[in-house]
Amino acid sequence: MRWSRTLIPSLRNVPKDAEAVSHQLGLRAGLIRQLASGVYSYLPLGYRTLLKIIQIIREEMNRAGASEVLLPMLHPAEIWKKSGRYETLGEDKIAFKNRAGHEFVLGPTHEEVITDLVGSNIKSFRDLPLNLYQIQNKFRDEARPRFGVIRTKEFIMKDAYSFDRDEAGLDAHYQKMSEAYRRIFTRCGLDFQVVNADTGMMGGKMSQEFMVICPYGEDRVASSEGGYLASQDIATRGDPKFTPPKPQSTGPEAFDTPNLRTIEEISHRYKVAPSQMIKTLIYMADGKAIAALVTGDSEVNESKLRKLAGAKELRQADGHEILGATGAPVGFAGPVGLKIPVYADWDILGIADGVTGANEKDKHLKNVTIGRDFKPAAAGDIRFVKEGDLAPDGTGKLKLTTSMEIGHIFKLGTRYSESIGAHFLDEKGERKPAIMGCYGIGVNRVLAAAIEQHHDAKGIQWPEAIAPFAAEIITVNHNVAAVAEAAEKIYAGLTAAGKDVLFDDRDERAGVKFNDADLIGFPCQIIVGERNLAQGKVEVKDRKTGGTALVDLALVISGKL
C-alpha cells in the first residue's frame, strides 16, 4: 500500500493530553495513547492490526476445538429476563434499551442467547461436549468510557461458550481454553499474568483474568514476592494479629465538627491521620442494618463483608436507613453505642484512642478504643487489600500493580442452563442441565495493550505478528529518478513475495519521513537513498533495536531480506 492522507492523517498535530494520568507519565505517553485510539477508531492501520489479531484468535480457537458461530440479538425478551440479569426490558422488543431509552441491536453479552440456542438443539449426552465462539461487536452502555480505546461503549469481543455433561468435561474445556489464551496473547507479543478473579455478576465457581501490566488499566492486581497472585477485587490478606491496644485515655470524648463529615475534612482540620480514624459505614444485610468498620484510609470490600456477616444480599444503606440505625445524618456514624451488629476490620483491633462519628449531627468522638468502648460482632478481613499488606499464604508483603484486563475465563456451572433451559438426557435417561463455561477476549484491548507495552519516546514498536505492515519503504530523495525507480522495484518485489509493505513515496524531506516511520512503528524500515544506491545497497533498519544494515538491492527486491 502507498502512503496517503486517508491512511495516515497528519501526525504532527497530535493533541496534547489533558488526563492527569498521562501528565504524570509525561506527554509522550499520552501521545502514544492518543495514537492508539486513533489507530483503532478511524485508520486503516488499526483495521489491519485487528484483522491480524482476529486471525490469530481463530487459529487458536480452532486448535482448541471450538467452532465459530454468529449469535444475533434476535431473541425474545423473555429469554433475556430468565437469567435474572435483566429486569427492564420491553415486553415485545428484541432490542435492548439503554438508560436514555434508545434501543440498540448489538448485544452486551450472549450467555442467554447461546444457552437458549444450544438448549433447543441438544437432546442427548451424545450431543455434548460443545464449544462455540464468535467474534462480534458488543455494546454496553458504560457509565464512563475512558482511556482512549481501552474502555469504550462499543467494542470487539471474542466470546466462547462450552457445554459439557459433567464437571470433568468443563475442567477439560477450561484448561484447553486457558492454554489457547496463553498462546494467543503470547503470539500477539504481550507480557501478561493470569490471576484468580471475582466471578461477579456472571456467577459461577471460578474465574481467571488475563492481565497486562499497563498504567492506563482500570484494574489492580495484588501479588507477593513468594508468588501470591490475585485480582484486588478478591485478594485477601493475612491477619496482622494486632495486640490489644492500650489507650492513654479513660474514655471517649465528644467534640464539635460542624458540617465536617468526610474523612479528609476531619483529618485535615484536626490533624488526625486517616489511619487513626474509624470509618463507619452502614449497610443493609438481608434487610437489616449492620455497621462496617475500617480505617479512614481503607475501602470496604462488600463481598468480604457479606461473607463475614453471613448475609445473602448486601447493599449500602440510604440516608433514611442511616438515620434510623444511628440517629444521625450521613457522615456522623460511629460504633460507640450502636444497637446494630458491628463488623470490624482487623485494622480496627490495632487502634487506640481513635476518632470516629458520635452518631449525633455535627459531632465526632475521640479517644475511642475497641473492646473498651464498643464490642464488634466479629472482626476479620473486610477491606480491599493495600500495598504492604501481608499475603494470605504467608509469602511476603503484597504489591499492587495497575493492569488491563484483556481476557477472562469462567467456570459457569449450571446457572444459565438451568434458568434459560439447556438440558440433555444422560446415559440413564435422566434430564440434566449442561455444565457451562464461558471465555472472553477484548480484541481491541489486545491492540491497545500491544501499543502500551511496545513503544518508546518516538512512537510505536509493533510486535511483528500483529503489525499493520511488516515493513515501510522510505525514499530519502523521492525526486531522484534512480531512487524512486529502485524503491518501486523493491515495492513490487516485496509485494510479489507476499510481504505487507507500506511505501512512503511522498516527496517530503527525509527527516519528516523518518520521524513518521518511527511514530507509526512497523518492525522494519527499508531506506532507499542516493548515497547507498550508488553501491547497489539499501539500508534496512530494525525499529525496535534501531540497528541498521546495508543490504544488496537485488536481495531486498527478491523479498529475502
Add this chain to the structure above:
RNA sequence: CGGGGCGUAGCACAGUUUGGUAGUGCGCUCGGUUCGGGACCGAGAGGCCGUAGGUUCAAAUCCUAUCGCCCCGACCA
C-alpha cells in the same frame, strides 16, 4: 447520577478576570532557496468565537438556558 472543567480557522491553543478592529503555532495555497533525522525566506487563503435568548451605544468576553465533549467519583457481565 453527583462534583469540576472546556467548546474560538483543518489540528493544538491564546484572548474572557477589567466588554471596544479576531490572534499564535502547525497544516494548507503560490514563489524562491534547501533536501540522510520534523528546513528557511516572502506572499496568501481560511473563523457569524457550540447554539438560543438577555444586558449594553457596543459581547468571544457579562447573565440565563440548552447541546456537546473531557476529567474525578459511583457503576462495570
